[in-house]
Amino acid sequence: MIGLEGALYPWRFRLVLALLALMVGAIAWRIIDLHVIDHDFLQAHGDARSVRHIPIPAHRGLITDRNGEPLAVSTPVTTLWANGKELAKAPARWADLAAALGQEPKAFAQRLQQASSREFMYLVRGLTPEQGQAILDLKVPGVYGLEEFRRFYPAGEVTAHVIGFTDVDDRGREGMELAFDEWLAGVPGKRQVLKDRRGRLIKDVQVAQNAKAGKALALSIDLRLQYLAHRELRNALVENGAKAGSLVIIDVKTGEVLAMANQPTYNPNNRRSLDPAAMRNRAMIDVFEPGSTVKPLSMSAALQSGRWKPENIVEVWPGSLQIGRYTIKDVSKTQGRELDLTGILINSSNVGMSKIAFDIGGESIYTMMQQLGLGQDTGLGFPGERVGELPNHRKWPKAETATLSYGYGLSVTAVQLVHAYAVLANNGVSVPLTMTRADRIPDGVQVMSADVAKTMQGMLQQVIEAPRGVFRAQVPGYHVSGKSGTARKASVGTKGYTANAYRSMFAGFAPSSNPRIAMVVVIDEPSKAGYFGGLVSAPVFSRVMAGSLRLMNITPDNLPPPVAPTPVAPQTADAGSSNGGRI
CATH class of the missing domain: 3.40.710.10 (DD-peptidase/beta-lactamase superfamily)
Incomplete structure (x- = not known):
């Protein structure tokens, strides 16, 4: 029956074949185009699904007194964050994580349950690198670390009102930290990395942009x-x-x-109970x-x-x-x-x-x-x-x-x-x-x-x-x-x-x-x-x-006049001296 219809309507059969041939040719050309000619398109889409840019924190500028004594310095710290969706799949590790963070297990579990649909949440900020690495070594699924800087003030309360302080994001909030924030703040850099669909790091590719440290500030304070x-x-x-x-x-x-x-x-340096x-x-x-x-x-x-x-x-x-x-x-x-x-x-x-x-x-x-x-x-x-x-x-x-x-x-x-x-x-x-x-x-x-x-x-x-x-x-x-x-x-x-x-x-x-x-x-x-x-x-x-x-070694201008020394009569040795004339 089909052969009969093809014989009766030969032009329709040839048209279908031509259309099929064109479609196959178009698909073949697109494959060649994407893989040979315009291969950047697939590369870009692939990178969009795997290449990420991680910020490199910038070192905030040093604040010193007029003689170079440090008044505000930046020290490296580790911030721990979590992917709530991944962490929700490992409830058996929550107790270990809470203990390592020094938090009450029940309250910590409630917090994780509330954030189970989120892909980002802070666990703790401002840990020392050693403390942060110890927690990361537990290999709890969904727990990651960030490198940041925290401001430290060596003179403490002595210069607090002059220097001020920065917030948790290292931005100036009071004093000279705020007045010269643009001068002190650096420019963050970027690091290009490869991650899988779960957000796990596969490869550290390269530094896309170097971080630029903030400028130092020398105050007039002595x-x-x-x-x-x-x-x-x-x-x-x-x-x-x-x-x-x-x-x-x-x-x-x-x-x-x-x-x-x-x-x-x-x-x-400690503003928990600040008045x-x-x-x-x-x-x-x-x-x-x-x-x-x-x-x-x-x-x-x-x-x-x-x-x-x-x-x-x-x-x-x-x-x-x-x-x-x-x-x-x-x-x-x-x-x-x-x-x-x-x-x-x-x-x-x-x-x-x-x-x-x-x-x-x-x-x-x-x-x-x-x-x-x-x-x-x-x-x-x-x-x-x-x-x-x-x-x-x-x-x-x-x-x-x-x-x-x-x-x-x-x-x-x-x-x-x-x-x-x-x-x-x-x-x-x-x-x-x-x-x-x-x-x-x-x-x-x-x-x-x-x-x-x-x-x-x-x-x-x-x-x-x-x-x-x-x-x-x-x-x-x-x-x-x-x-x-x-x-x-x-x-x-x-x-x-x-x-x-x-x-x-x-x-x-x-x-x-x-x-x-x-x-x-x-x-x-x-x-x-x-x-x-x-x-x-x-x-x-x-x-x-x-x-x-x-x-400041400023010369005195009100010293009493020097007293002239009293002349001392010269002494001569004689036979009646206390040593009996013996030498």
């Missing part, structure tokens, strides 16, 4: 001074029953921050009314105006001044009826400072404080740094003029305050602050007359060395300049001040003959012996400044 500041500040809090404290040291010539300590602090309040870099984040520590800045404005000289006299009797509803009072009642400008600073007279402020005007004081950096960004680029508040008025009322002159009604950070004193110490030249090591002295801006700055240096030296001066701030062998301050703490959430809550401060520089170091000490809420800055903060300033000057 670890020796940092340890000294940390120790003395911690001891001061214990001795005075204080709540918190900050201490900042800078080089007045280069603007480098040599030390920045805060209490309370924390250990960045968030301890993480604050108070020297840059906490703002406060600076009290009498700004009187030298207001006095500088008076000298800069040309209307006042150091020998000018101001009547301060009876130690109070009425301005409308407000009464300005002096703490000291034995300072006398009249004081010259240096005497106003020595006795910290609010009345005398206010009368000078009324004469030169609040705008002059505001301008001087602004030029010295108060209410301005320091340019350090530290995460979360605050600029404080420097009030300005179109018309300055007497009350606001007076309070600004003796340190109320404005807010500053410890870093801003020490920068202002550094300008006084640097003969009126303001240099930009930096947290990284400076290889040269930067260009500065003359924001105050050099003569005024030098005059203030001498006046502040008298504040320390005069009979009624802050003798607790003196440093043996050196002339020191500075000013203490005490300010009530403003209430949080309400107007006014908190009862019996004070900040004790001291700001100064040394040596007075050629200033090199400026320092600010802030003690928050001392509660034992007293709360005045000259009593609480000045001794801390003295001890830290003395140690810093010695560590």
